[in-house]
Amino acid sequence: MSDSERSAQQYDEMAVSYAAENETNIFNSLFERPSTITLLGDVSGRAVLEVGCGAGPLTAWLLDHGAEVTAMDASPRMLDLARQRVGNRAGLVAGSLEDGLDFQPDRSVDLVVASLVLHYVRDWHPVFSEFRRVLVPGGVVVFSTHHPAMDWQLHSVEDYFAVKQVTETWTMLGEPFDVTFWRRPLTAMTAAVSSAGFVIEQLVEPVPGPEIEQRDPEIARRLRTEPSFIFFRVRQQGECVLDVR
Numbered sequence: 001m002s003d004s005e006r007s008a009q010q011y012d013e014m015a016v017s018y019a020a021e022n023e024t025n026i027f028n029s030l031f032e033r034p035s036t037i038t039l040l041g042d043v044s045g046r047a048v049l050e051v052g053c054g055a056g057p058l059t060a061w062l063l064d065h066g067a068e069v070t071a072m073d074a075s076p077r078m079l080d081l082a083r084q085r086v087g088n089r090a091g092l093v094a095g096s097l098e099d100g101l102d103f104q105p106d107r108s109v110d111l112v113v114a115s116l117v118l119h120y121v122r123d124w125h126p127v128f129s130e131f132r133r134v135l136v137p138g139g140v141v142v143f144s145t146h147h148p149a150m151d152w153q154l155h156s157v158e159d160y161f162a163v164k165q166v167t168e169t170w171t172m173l174g175e176p177f178d179v180t181f182w183r184r185p186l187t188a189m190t191a192a193v194s195s196a197g198f199v200i201e202q203l204v205e206p207v208p209g210p211e212i213e214q215r216d217p218e219i220a221r222r223l224r225t226e227p228s229f230i231f232f233r234v235r236q237q238g239e240c241v242l243d244v245r
């Protein structure tokens with residue numbers, strides 16, 4: 001079974017529970033999603049490709065803020081939930097990042113968004129090459145992923161530099177689900193970004209906002225003191241620099 005087949009199967013199995021949790025839980029709805037949105041800037045009128053869209057919470061935000069969106073995901077059941085949410089307002093594509101982005105023409109999008117999906121893929125180099133191909137010159141990728149120090153502490157303390165496949169068990173609506181992904185050091189992330197011709201504009205380790213502090217002081221303390229997710233805004237180096245802010 002390939003990694004993307006495994007991820008599709010795992011997300012198919014927990015699709016309804018994952019989508020329900022993701023909608024309102026602190027980590028996704030109050031921390032990860034707002035942090036990603038802050039890096040997107042003004043998306044009005046922009047052509048956006050969202051990879052790993054899940055049940056489409058960010059897809060809906062992009063559409064509501066005037067973007068033209070194509071959204072793809074490897075899990076048919078997650079994509080069904082996205083379809084229920086956004087209908088035909090976005091182009092929805094079933095596909096895996098491992099198989100490239102053949103459905104997307106060269107130089108056809110201003111912005112690629114990859115929220116919490118890249119850690120399901122072992123090798124980021126072909127993925128960033130595809131991002132480069134589909135982006136207009138000067139186009140931007142915004143992505144979030146597990147912080148390498150968090151995954152190092154949890155899964156690879158004997159070797160920070162290892163690129164290693166790991167499985168966690170997540171509890172969603174009281175039920176356990178296995179989730180398999182790849183942990184990697186920071187250098188493996190930045191190497192894939194720069195070898196595909198992108199420069200890092202922003203690398204962010206956000207702190208929790210007041211709403212998190214109010215809702216759950218203990219989670220707020222953890223997010224303030226321990227690494228969780230890491231966020232990047234990277235720009236394709238090209239002659240014509242487009243202002244995607």
Ligand SMILES: C[S@@+](CC[C@H](N)C(=O)[O-])C[C@H]1O[C@@H](n2cnc3c(N)ncnc32)[C@H](O)[C@@H]1O
Nearest residue numbers: 004007011052053054073074075096097115120
């Ligand atoms: C953690 S969820 C994030 C979903 C969404 N971005 C969000 O933040 O709500 C990861 C998503 O990536 C999808 N995924 C996993 N591996 C993938 C791959 N190789 N290609 C495309 N999507 C993938 C899963 O099916 C799942 O919907």
